Amino acid sequence: MRAFEDFTEGLEFALGPHPVDRAEGLAFAAEFDPQPFHLDENAAEANLLGGLSVSGWHTCAMMMRMMCDSYLLNSTSQGSPGIDYVRWLAPVRPGDTLSGTARVASARLSAKRPTLGIATLETRLVNQTGATVLESRYALLLLTRQGAAA
């Protein structure tokens, strides 16, 4: 079980691989992001992205699952107060396979709660051709070892 103390600056976690399933992409878009370029091949051809792509929020959600499986579920994670940025750099297509990294950019103890720390992680996802499709930075709250033992 990783606690705050284990999230040292520079530590890097591998993410994925995670296949982008076509039916799941269409189902996510139908529920949360029913813009034509996420649902309809013909409409997608006319869009800037030049073909069907999954919702950017779906890419974020898949990244979250990869982060859970890589390092969050086996940690003292207390969730996140927010995201500093997300950049959707290239379309994610049905049939793609995503992988990537999450790197600890910085880490500090909470000023208010000495048993809580805040790590900042920078993430990057690439597709099977090596093209970067997403970059983000976010804050992660973690209990210290002492906090977890309490």
Add this chain to the structure above:
Amino acid sequence: MRAFEDFTEGLEFALGPHPVDRAEGLAFAAEFDPQPFHLDENAAEANLLGGLSVSGWHTCAMMMRMMCDSYLLNSTSQGSPGIDYVRWLAPVRPGDTLSGTARVASARLSAKRPTLGIATLETRLVNQTGATVLESRYALLLLTRQGAAA
């Protein structure tokens, strides 16, 4: 159909209301964010958030659906290059009802493509008690009227 020219600075769109369904919250968490405090009442009691909450990414996805229904599906939207920030300010619970606003903070034409514009929108979601649960800012690409007619 709203084109880029219609996204004038200060324009505000209403979002929601959108009910937060318990079964949907658990299903989203199981698929994308299976941290105990999103899945298990007992584990959630011990978490900082003090009880079961939906995944922050689920809140983002529900906001996306509200934005689609409010102003995106009837627009020349070409998608988004990214998010400037998301702040998860308070837990979103099963049974909550979310609503909010998206406000055009700025808008400019693309330097490279004169038929494309970039609007920056600031969003805010509140729950049924009026507590702010999420704030974000993101960029939206939109065709101009001329671009949409081409």
